[in-house]
Amino acid sequence: MDIRAIFMGLAFALMWSSAFTSARIIVADASPLAALSLRFLLSGALGVGIALAIGQSWRLTRAQWGATILFGLCQNALYLGLNFVAMQTVEASLAAIIASALPLLVGLAGWLIFRERLSWVAIAGLLAGFAGVGLIMGSRLSGGVDVVGVIYCGLGVLALTFATLAVRGASSGGNLMMIVGLQMLVGSVVLAIAAALTETVYVTITTPLILAFTYTMLVPGLLATWVWFMLVNRIGAVRAATFHFLNPFFGVAVAALLLGEELGSLDLIGVAVITAAILVVQLERQRRRPAES
Numbered sequence: 074m075d076i077r078a079i080f081m082g083l084a085f086a087l088m089w090s091s092a093f094t095s096a097r098i099i100v101a102d103a104s105p106l107a108a109l110s111l112r113f114l115l116s117g118a119l120g121v122g123i124a125l126a127i128g129q130s131w132r133l134t135r136a137q138w139g140a141t142i143l144f145g146l147c148q149n150a151l152y153l154g155l156n157f158v159a160m161q162t163v164e165a166s167l168a169a170i171i172a173s174a175l176p177l178l179v180g181l182a183g184w185l186i187f188r189e190r191l192s193w194v195a196i197a198g199l200l201a202g203f204a205g206v207g208l209i210m211g212s213r214l215s216g217g218v219d220v221v222g223v224i225y226c227g228l229g230v231l232a233l234t235f236a237t238l239a240v241r242g243a244s245s246g247g248n249l250m251m252i253v254g255l256q257m258l259v260g261s262v263v264l265a266i267a268a269a270l271t272e273t274v275y276v277t278i279t280t281p282l283i284l285a286f287t288y289t290m291l292v293p294g295l296l297a298t299w300v301w302f303m304l305v306n307r308i309g310a311v312r313a314a315t316f317h318f319l320n321p322f323f324g325v326a327v328a329a330l331l332l333g334e335e336l337g338s339l340d341l342i343g344v345a346v347i348t349a350a351i352l353v354v355q356l357e358r359q360r361r362r363p364a365e366s
Contacts, residue, residue: 078308082316085300090169090323092293094331096157097165098285102277105157106268112286113149113261116294120254129251137248141256144236149260151232154267155225163222166334169324170209171226173347176317177202178234180354195357202350209343237314249302253295318351 099108121131133141156168180199183189191199214220268274276282304313321344328334336344 078304078312081300081304081307082313083319085297085304086316086319087323087327088293088297088300090320091327092289092297093156093160093165093169093172093324094327095285095289095293096153096168097160097328097332098281099289100157100161102279102282103286104268104272104274104276105161106154106264106272107274108276108286109153109157110261110264110268112290112294113257113264116290117254117257117261119290120250120257120295120299122254124248124251124254127250129248131248131251131255133248133252133255137252141252142259145256145259146263147232147236149257150263150267152229152236153260154264155229155232159219159222159225159229161222162219163226164218164328164334165332166325166328166336166340167209167213167218167223168226169328170206170321170340170344170347171223172230172233173317173321173324173351174202174206174230175233175237175320176314176351176355177206177347178230179237179314182234182238192357195354198350198353198357202347202354205343205346205350208346209340212337212339212343249306250299253298253302257294257298315352315355318348318355321347321351 099105124131152172156172160168177199180191180195184191184196184199210223214223301313304316307313325334325336325340325344329336
């Protein structure tokens with residue numbers, strides 16, 4: 074893992090984690106699914122336009138099309154759609170903590186479903202990580218957090234787990250920016266249908282909404298996804314996933330800085346446990362698969 078890959082990983086983790094805070098700002102002034110659909114429409118069109126301008130093609134392989142559609146559905150429509158709805162009542166820091174369970178769930182799926190061998194250190198890391206999530210959830214639930222919103226966040230991270238398992242198929246064979254744009258357009262279509270069926274669309278134009286929407290469209294939406302695909306191509310999915318250990322820390326830090334969300338002592342302990350557990354699990358998986366590219 075070279076210096077360039079390290080900077081790419083740090084940038085991705087910060088951009089990915091900041092999306093929870095900007096989403097919280099957006100849903101305060103706009104209906105969540107309609108706003109997210111518009112965001113993906115604009116981001117996707119921009120991504121496809123950039124791809125065409127630099128000579129990329131939408132003639133993808135069958136595997137790329139399948140993975141792109143699955144990624145657009147699972148990450149953009151289900152994961153982000155559920156999180157946007159949830160963050161009408163759930164704090165950005167809590168949503169970020171729940172989403173940070175992604176690498177733990179991927180590791181658990183590899184162990185239970187795909188029979189990936191894990192060392193006792195990795196197994197202990199998985200157990201510690203889920204214990205950290207449980208610690209935070211117990212503290213928040215006793216404090217009166219919206220249970221339905223938490224369930225939406227949980228379902229969203231499960232959808233993202235499936236999307237992550239499909240990333241390698243979508244990021245091989247070139248045309249990365251085109252893939253980024255197309256999977257956003259897939260999400261936009263699905264979310265537009267969901268919004269039409271379930272929402273009364275509303276929007277209150279405010280400066281925070283405009284700034285948060287623009288930032289979310291360009292940075293976590295377009296740039297972070299492109300950086301992730303580039304990172305996976307450069308160092309492999311297992312090594313790239315190591316950078317997810319920073320998401321709990323970045324997620325709560327950005328929410329505390331920009332939204333003033335308060336964190337209790339149990340929250341801080343839980344974030345530290347989750348962060349350490351993710352790092353342990355990913356390093357162990359990387360150690361056992363050194364040949365992955």
